[in-house]
Amino acid sequence: MKFSYLKSTIGKKQVMAVAGLLLAGFVLTHMLGNMLLFVGADMYNLYSYKLISNPLIYLAEAGLVAFFLSHIVMGIVLSIRNKSSRQKSYAVAASGEKKASWSSRFMIHQGMVIAVFVVLHLLTFKFADKQQTTVDGVVMDDLHQLVVDVFQSPVYVIGYVIAVGLLAFHLSHGVHSALSTLGFYSEEKKSKIECLSAIYGWVVGLGFMSQPIYVYLFY
Amino acid sequence: MAEKTISLKLKVWRQKDAKSEGGFEDYSLDSVSTDMSFLEMMDVLNDKLILEGKEPVNFDHDCREGICGMCSMVINGNPHGPQTATTTCQLHMRKFKDGDTIYIEPFRATAFPVVKDLVVDRSSFDRIQQAGGYISVNTGAAQDANAIPVPKPDADEAFEAATCIGCGACVASCKNASAMLFVSAKVSQYALLPQGQPERKDRAKKMLAKMEEEGFGACSNTGSCSAACPKEISLSTIARMNREIFK
Incomplete structure (x- = not known):
């Protein structure tokens, strides 16, 4: 019974957690950059131009692709394994305090929608x-x-x-789950970490939501 | 004061053996005292079935004091029932209402195969424990406990982790049927004490590898394990286990 870090569930989850946290950082900066939409057309276009004309953008994009792929591949591999760990589901779902949060139970489903959205988003913009x-x-x-x-x-x-709303749920659980997977969690910090994770998710989600709604209503 | 009684409709999982398909069977039970424990209610059901010439429902139990970890059952979707910090044997019928329908199922996990009805084979936990959940102790007289200083916070945390009774409710409640809370409790118990240091480097790796070999899933940090745990083992033990991999 030899231990192999990357073959282990903890190893896969830690790779997924690091990639997930880096992607969480990316979506926050992406959302903040897009807020220039509220400032004006020239500022928004200038920001976009400065970003894509920087030669480091290729390195950043390669990094993003690597983070996305490793996060998605590890997520799929772990989900397949998890599915086989219970072949028959319960007739009745858990309730009350023993019921896990919606966002934590449907991470893979949220992730699948977000992945499809990212592809459409890239094709569109x-x-x-x-x-x-x-x-x-x-x-x-x-x-x-x-x-x-x-x-x-x-x-x-x-x-x-809807897509960025799912992203908000995904981040709300994902950020604190990733921190726990990397070992940064304790009973004393529990409520603070979970609260900050939810705030992070909804700041990103609501920030992104505000942009299309603003354009639709005021342009 | 008059004893309060309730009538119940029970949907109990019946399965002849590990290879059989299994399914729910309906039973009605009247005059159930609300002072009974859930297992006593099951005893009453079994007495009734025996009198009717039917086979009683098989279920695990032993101490009936909430400390042995033998009783299991998923009651209306909740391992050990709706009450937190409670084993099935310590759950009382006053938690249910007259006319309630109660679904009673076995703990479901690939690594906990059903033996019969509500009885599951949890020996995979024993094998995980054998893989690394031990310390090396020399023969001879034990030295004075105070000769090995242990900081109070460490002793408290180790004790809290050691309260795990290995019932498997964490696995039953986890959407991935992961045994991470159980394994991390055992790892934490030893990692925090001087006696656990000689094997510390490999313990978490060995126990994790065995957990995965037995077919348990990965942890998604949903927290349902800790909520279902009759001993309220903290999720912080899982975070510690995630760190212990690098020792």
Whole structure:
């Protein structure tokens, strides 16, 4: 019975936790950057231009792909194993204090929706044809116009709000679960960690939600 | 004061043996005293079944004092029933209402195969314990306890972890049928005490590897294990186990 870190469930979960926390950091910065939508079209486009014209963006994107893939692969591998650990489910679901939170019970399902959303999101905004605009004499993609055009569709706005809502639930459990998996958890810090995790998830989720709703209502 | 009684509809899992399919059977029970424990109610049901010439329901039990960890059962979806910090034997019928329908199922996990009816084989826990849940003690007279200083907080935490009775409710409640709370309680108990240090480096790794070999799932930190635990073992033991892997 030889122990292998990466073959063990704890090893896989710790890889998933590190990747998950880095992705959590990414979505927060992404949400904050997108808040420039409220400042104005030029500022939003300039931010986007500065970001994609930086040569380090390729390294950052490669890192993001690696984090996404390792998080998703470990999540799927662990979920398959977990599914086989109980072949027959209970006739009645747990209730009261013995019932786990909704977000913690459906992490893989939230993750699957978020993964599909990320692909659609990239196709819609990153890989779509964009008009050009000039800011301070520099020609750049008019990402702001694309965002405004896309968010005129109520179907897209509703879909976006649902997806980032699921992201909020995913982060609410995911952040404190990742910290526990990495060993940062104690009975004294329990309520603080869980509370901060929920706040983190909903700050990111509500921040993202505010953007399409603002565009839909005010453009 | 007159004794209060209730009538119940029971849906009890019946399974002939490990290979049989199994299913729920309906029973009615009248005049159940609310002072009875859940297991006493099951005894009354079995007396009734025996008088009717039917086979009684098989279920595990031993001390009936909440300390041996033998009783199990998932009652209306909750391991050991709706009350927290309680074993099935310490659950009383006053927690139920007249006319209630109660679903009674075995602990369900691949690593806890059903032996018969509500009895499951929890020997996988013994094998995990044998893989690393021990300390080396030399023969001869025990030295004075005070010769080995143990800080009070460490002693308290080790004691809390050691209150695990190995009932398996953590596995039964976990959506992944993970045994992490059980294993981490055993790992914590030894990791915090001087006597546990000689095997500390390998203990968590060996017990985790055995847990996985037995077919238990991974931990998702949902907290349902700790909520179902009759001894209220803390999730912080799982965090410690996650750290112990690097010792």
